[in-house]
Amino acid sequence: MTYLQLEILMKVIELGSFTRAAKFLHLTQPNISHAISGLEEELGFTLLMRGRNGVYLTDIGKRLFPYIQNSLDHFEILKQEVATIKELKVGTLKIGYFPTCPTNLVSKIIRAFNNLYPGIEVDIQQGSSEEINHWLESGIIDTGFVILPSKDFDTVPLITDHLSAFLPTTHPLASESIVCAEQLSFESIIMPKGGCEVYIKDFFNISDLDVDIKIDVSDINTILSLVQEEMGITILPKMVLPQNLIGIQAVPLSPQIQIEIGLAVRSFKNMSPAVKIFIEEVSSNISLFKCSKFIEFLKQTLNQNENFSK
Numbered sequence: 001m002t003y004l005q006l007e008i009l010m011k012v013i014e015l016g017s018f019t020r021a022a023k024f025l026h027l028t029q030p031n032i033s034h035a036i037s038g039l040e041e042e043l044g045f046t047l048l049m050r051g052r053n054g055v056y057l058t059d060i061g062k063r064l065f066p067y068i069q070n071s072l073d074h075f076e077i078l079k080q081e082v083a084t085i086k087e088l089k090v091g092t093l094k095i096g097y098f099p100t101c102p103t104n105l106v107s108k109i110i111r112a113f114n115n116l117y118p119g120i121e122v123d124i125q126q127g128s129s130e131e132i133n134h135w136l137e138s139g140i141i142d143t144g145f146v147i148l149p150s151k152d153f154d155t156v157p158l159i160t161d162h163l164s165a166f167l168p169t170t171h172p173l174a175s176e177s178i179v180c181a182e183q184l185s186f187e188s189i190i191m192p193k194g195g196c197e198v199y200i201k202d203f204f205n206i207s208d209l210d211v212d213i214k215i216d217v218s219d220i221n222t223i224l225s226l227v228q229e230e231m232g233i234t235i236l237p238k239m240v241l242p243q244n245l246i247g248i249q250a251v252p253l254s255p256q257i258q259i260e261i262g263l264a265v266r267s268f269k270n271m272s273p274a275v276k277i278f279i280e281e282v283s284s285n286i287s288l289f290k291c292s293k294f295i296e297f298l299k300q301t302l303n304q305n306e307n308f309s310k
Contacts, residue, residue: 003075005039006068008032009047013065014140016054069139073270080273090119091274096132096144097124099218100195101261102239105159106145109282116281120274128194128218136266142275146264147195153264156283161237163199163257164250166223168230174249181207181253188214188232190223199257200235224248237261 011021012032022029040047047061057065080091097106110122125141132144136153148155165184167174173183181204191197191213204211214232217223223234228247237259241250263282265271271279 001039001042003072005035006072008035009039009068010072010139012036012048012055013057016056018055073139073272077270077272083273091272092121092123093143093274093278094123094125094141095278096127096135096141098129098132098145098147098195099126099220100192100236100240101145102159102161102237103220104242105239105261113278113281117274117277120277131194132264136264139266142272143263143265143278145261148260148262150262150264153266154268155262155264156279157260157262158282159239160258160260161239162252163196163203163235163259164238164241164252166227166234166236166241167249167251168227168233169247169249170230171233171249173251176251178254179251180255181209184233184235185209185212188212190214190226190232190234191216192220192223192234192236193218196236196259199259203235203253203257 008021008025008027011025012018015021015024018029018032018036021027022032025032036048043064045060045064046058047064048055049058076092083090095110097103106124110124113120114122125135127135129147132141132146133150133152135141136144145158146153146155148157165173165179173179176183185204185207189200189211191200191211193216201211215226217226220236220240223236224241224245226232227234235253238250238252241248263279265275265279
């Protein structure tokens with residue numbers, strides 16, 4: 001049993017296909033099949049089955065899956081610990097975020113981290129809140145942006161934000177200082193998927209009002225475009241709205257709905273060095289990410305890197 005065999009197995013499980021796994025790992029499909037069959041022969045069990053909808057784990061494969069995942073996690077930690085000892089600062093960091101997570105915050109954090117640790121490869125994946133939780137649990141990602149509280153994982157709080165109604169600037173309510181559920185109950189709602197829908201439904205349910213959901217959309221840019229085209233209104237964290245976006249006005253809700261966004265990991269005790277560094281940097285500098293001082297922080301980071309390279 002080799003690390004490569006286990007890595008191939010996990011990638012086949014993740015992608016649900018021998019062909020896609022081969023393409024991702026830059027191997028041939030026969031190489032993938034040979035690695036899996038060799039692993040199964042050594043273990044004496046069939047781990048994977050092929051069906052119409054792709055590849056799936058057998059019952060024995062499901063039983064062994066957590067142990068295989070833990071083996072790969074510990075091997076990755078070993079590699080990064082060795083690299084840290086050698087002061088190479090290399091590794092891999094897999095991050096997940098949900099569609100309605102403020103992308104300007106995510107991009108600022110990752111850009112600053114990349115400037116500080118260019119040797120760490122960052123892999124970013126977008127998914128719903130449920131997918132983020134599943135990816136964390138199964139080890140597909142190392143850390144993820146989540147809406148707090150999150151009882152299943154260890155978390156670090158980052159920011160609080162309030163939901164606002166996003167209206168076309170021509171909308172009669174766009175000039176209001178606040179809007180309530182009753183005022184919005186007559187509107188066609190473009191429902192953002194993957195993070196805030198529970199809070200939006202609760203906002204109307206508290207007032208015993210029904211929600212007229214016109215369309216469910218995951219992509220933030222598509223949601224904003226639909227609002228600009230006056231196809232309906234939406235409710236999102238205020239930080240989602242890009243600066244200087246034409247045609248949309250954000251109006252606070254009454255009563256206010258506050259959400260807290262944080263970073264989650266499976267366990268603080270079993271983090272790889274790359275994840276530890278990421279969590280530490282974000283935790284110690286989060287105040288900079290939320291204000292204008294962030295630009296100054298970035299400049300200092302870039303200058304430090306330039307001086308170091310000289």
